[in-house]
Amino acid sequence: MASDATAAARQQLIAKPQAKGSPRRLTHTVPPRPPAPPELEEHTDEHFQEHGPFSNYRNGFDYAVKMSGVNLPQRQRVHVLRYTFASHCMAHGGNLLMLQQVLGHTSLT
Known part of the structure; x- marks a missing residue:
């Protein structure tokens, strides 16, 4: 016997026909994500203010290589x-x- 969640998921995956002559496609909706905890939001805001929204991975990698003492x-x-x-x-x-x-x-x- 299917649970209520499984039954709801099946209802979202009902095949809906497209325009005449086109193949049938499965459609579904993605449920919204729960909000992030306030601590994570605060940490993310602080990180973005200090480093910007995108960090350069090569700077981090170069720093890790330097700190490891490996001479590449x-x-x-x-x-x-x-x-x-x-x-x-x-x-x-x-x-x-x-x-x-x-x-x-x-x-x-």
């Missing part, structure tokens, strides 16, 4: 970041074909 040539830092990402992805069960696309490679070799 300037042009190798992004390569090391990509290689580390790929290694962690595969170690945690990542899909090789998906990783190929994410990294922008045309082949697996």
Whole structure:
């Protein structure tokens, strides 16, 4: 027996026919997200005021490399970041074909 939530979800996934001759498409609505806790809103506002709405990941990565004491040539830092990402992805069960696309490679070799 389906719960009330399951029944409501099924009602949202009712197939509605499109214009005559076009294929039927499933339509559904996404429920609104609950509001963020006030502490998170405050922390986010403070972060944006200090750093702006978008942070540069390379600045953070360069800082982490500097603090680690690892001496990498300037042009190798992004390569090391990509290689580390790929290694962690595969170690945690990542899909090789998906990783190929994410990294922008045309082949697996």
